[in-house]
Amino acid sequence: MMKRDECLKVLARHRENKIVVPVYTAAQEWIHISPSVLNYTFTWAMGQGSSHALGLALGRPDMRVIVLDGDGSLLMNLGSLITIGHAAPKNLIHCVCENGTYETTDALPIPGSGRISFTGLAQAAGYPKTYEFEDLQDWERDVAHVINEDGPVMVTLKMVPGEEYPEDFDRLYDLHHREAFRQALQK
Amino acid sequence: MSETGQPLGANKIIEELKRAGIHFVVALPDRTTSRHLLEAMIRDPDLRVVQVCKEDEGISICSGLYCTGQRALLLIQHTGLLDSINALCNVAVEGQNPVCIMAGLLLKEPGVAPTQSKRYGVRIVEPILDAMGVEHHLVEDSEDINKIVPAIDGAYARSGPVVLLIGREPE
Numbered sequence: 411m412m413k414r415d416e417c418l419k420v421l422a423r424h425r426e427n428k429i430v431v432p433v434y435t436a437a438q439e440w441i442h443i444s445p446s447v448l449n450y451t452f453t454w455a456m457g458q459g460s461s462h463a464l465g466l467a468l469g470r471p472d473m474r475v476i477v478l479d480g481d482g483s484l485l486m487n488l489g490s491l492i493t494i495g496h497a498a499p500k501n502l503i504h505c506v507c508e509n510g511t512y513e514t515t516d517a518l519p520i521p522g523s524g525r526i527s528f529t530g531l532a533q534a535a536g537y538p539k540t541y542e543f544e545d546l547q548d549w550e551r552d553v554a555h556v557i558n559e560d561g562p563v564m565v566t567l568k569m570v571p572g573e574e575y576p577e578d579f580d581r582l583y584d585l586h587h588r589e590a591f592r593q594a595l596q597k
Numbered sequence: 598m599s600e601t602g603q604p605l606g607a608n609k610i611i612e613e614l615k616r617a618g619i620h621f622v623v624a625l626p627d628r629t630t631s632r633h634l635l636e637a638m639i640r641d642p643d644l645r646v647v648q649v650c651k652e653d654e655g656i657s658i659c660s661g662l663y664c665t666g667q668r669a670l671l672l673i674q675h676t677g678l679l680d681s682i683n684a685l686c687n688v689a690v691e692g693q694n695p696v697c698i699m700a701g702l703l704l705k706e707p708g709v710a711p712t713q714s715k716r717y718g719v720r721i722v723e724p725i726l727d728a729m730g731v732e733h734h735l736v737e738d739s740e741d742i743n744k745i746v747p748a749i750d751g752a753y754a755r756s757g758p759v760v761l762l763i764g765r766e767p768e
Binding site: 469 | 647650667
């Protein structure tokens with residue numbers, strides 16, 4: 411299993427000018443690991459990250475969009491897999507940070523923890539490419555290729571918590587940062 | 598609003614949506630609007646229809662599109678609107694996203710104000726939107742189509758949601 415912050419640091423080294431849509435704990439860490447005006451943290455409601463990312467991907471087909479979803483979050487919006495598979499944006503990379511728990515609520519297990527396959531669900535929903543990583547070296551070796559493939563691509567990242575980062579939901583949903591993001595896309 | 602009011606023209610509604618700059622239509626079929634409005638939108642080469650499995654997905658998709666400079670409409674049934682209250686509350690209202698929703702009022706009686714409907718699910722829609730501070734307009738007669746452009750322009754000007762309630766089946 412990878413530590414989440416180590417996994418995210420690998421991704422940060424390869425993101426270039428991609429839009430990244432991180433949710434919940436991954437978002438709290440990502441804004442410190444890879445600060446950028448192209449971080450879209452303004453998802454507001456649990457489960458909605460993949461849908462925000464789809465809107466961004468459809469509206470800017472010239473840019474690549476990576477969503478850092480959670481496993482508990484995606485369970486709240488499983489239909490979005492079908493929606494994304496049907497809309498088929500080539501520029502969308504759907505990463506699921508799978509730790510098997512609702513980490514912010516006492517780390518209680520998600521339903522089906524350890525038995526469900528998000529890559530399997532994505533394949534069935536029509537994602538043409540799916541990957542699963544649990545070893546940091548494998549992720550490091552393949553990340554550049556995986557996030558630049560034609561999508562939609564599903565990437566399951568099996569991980570455990572790593573270093574602790576401060577929790578700041580006000581920053582994640584800050585409207586000034588949202589406006590800066592929006593302005594950056596208008597250029 | 599009258600029981601014998603002029604019918605809603607689906608083509609005229611689409612014309613007005615285009616005049617408001619709408620290019621994306623995010624939709625889940627609704628019994629009031631699917632036959633004449635959504636089917637025409639799917640055939641229209643100037644519109645990109647994105648089908649969703651659940652209505653709250655659409656609120657977030659429209660919000661993402663907004664940041665890219667694209668205008669979008671979410672076309673759903675009022676039951677789906679009620680099912681999406683959390684996303685409407687957080688993503689659209691608190692997130693200050695100009696989510697423009699067109700929602701068919703399923704089984705509303707023609708010529709009857711929504712708050713006077715015999716159907717509980719229809720009666721509560723406008724009071725709920727009022728409680729949330731969400732602007733809404735009833736589109737039931739042909740002259741109501743003139744509300745569409747200013748409603749959408751207004752939503753984008755103030756960066757907040759608007760709901761256009763479709764009171765009868767467009768023709």
